[in-house]
Amino acid sequence: MQAVFLRLTEAFLVNNVRLFVLTLVFAIPLGLLISMGSMSRVKPLAWLIKTFVWIIRGTPLMLQILIIYFGPGLMEMAFHWPRGSAGRMVAAVVAFALNYACYFSEIYRGGIQGIPPGQKEAGEVLGMTRGQIFFKVTLLQLVKRILPPMGNEIITLVKDTALANYISVIDVIMTAKEYTSAGLIWPLFATAIYFLAFVGILTLLFGWAEKKLSYFK
Known part of the structure; x- marks a missing residue:
């Protein structure tokens, strides 16, 4: 029994948790860039990015994983993923990062557009640059607004790692x-406990973070 628990723990930490962490590392900043592009004043760029987001959000993650991993070989492209488990993990990270970046981008966009425009105008009157307005006025309020929906998506990500x-x-x-x-x-029930424990920890962390940001109410 101990050997089984060790194997389950190793698989969860080495692959599920690693995929979870790497997805967030790439998807969180990429989602912000995608949201900025979708709100761009350059209409062709905004349309192109919105179309990409629509495709990613409208198709199953499992299908995207399969296309990204098997696609280069089946389409006889010059590019190929590395061989073995490393290549499979890299392909999974790419698929997950693109998928979740698109979901995060919509959360970012809603949060940014939900901030009253008068605050931006007030910053401009005070002589603040666009960067100063974003980091000193918009960003903290944005974090407060997007934390609950981002938390839901991140908790979903924990369970979605099984699709790899x-x-x-x-x-x-x-x-x-x-x-x-x-x-x-019993190993199946033990697996459920791993996911429940991880999700429970994240739920507590997000609850704590929401309380810390409650001064924006």
């Missing part, structure tokens, strides 16, 4: 399924 096993990334669920073929059911 469709390209044979050996995550905790795939590891648990190996033991079901041997007649063991």
Whole structure:
């Protein structure tokens, strides 16, 4: 039993948690860039980015993972993912980062557009630059507005990491399924506990952060 727990823990930490962390590292700043592009005054650029976001949000993440991983080989492209587990993980990170960046971009856009324009105008009257207005006036209010929906998406990401096993990334669920073929059911329940514990920790962290930012009410 101890050996099974060790394998499950290793699979969860090495693949599920690593995929979760890497996705956030790339998707959070990329989502902000995408949101800025979708609000661009350059209409063709804004239309192109909005179309891309619509496609990503309108198709299943599982399908995107499969296309991104198998696509280069099936289309006989010069580019290929690295061989073995490293290549599968890189492809999964790319797919997850693009998917969640598009969802984050809509959250960013709603948060930015929800801030009263009078505050920006007041900053301009005071002689502040656009950068100063964004970082000193808009950003903190933006964080307060987007924290609840971002928290929901990030918690969903924890569970979505299991989709990476469709390209044979050996995550905790795939590891648990190996033991079901041997007649063991408890590894599946143990897997649920890993996800519940991780989600519980994130829920507490987001609740604490919302209380810290409550002074903007």
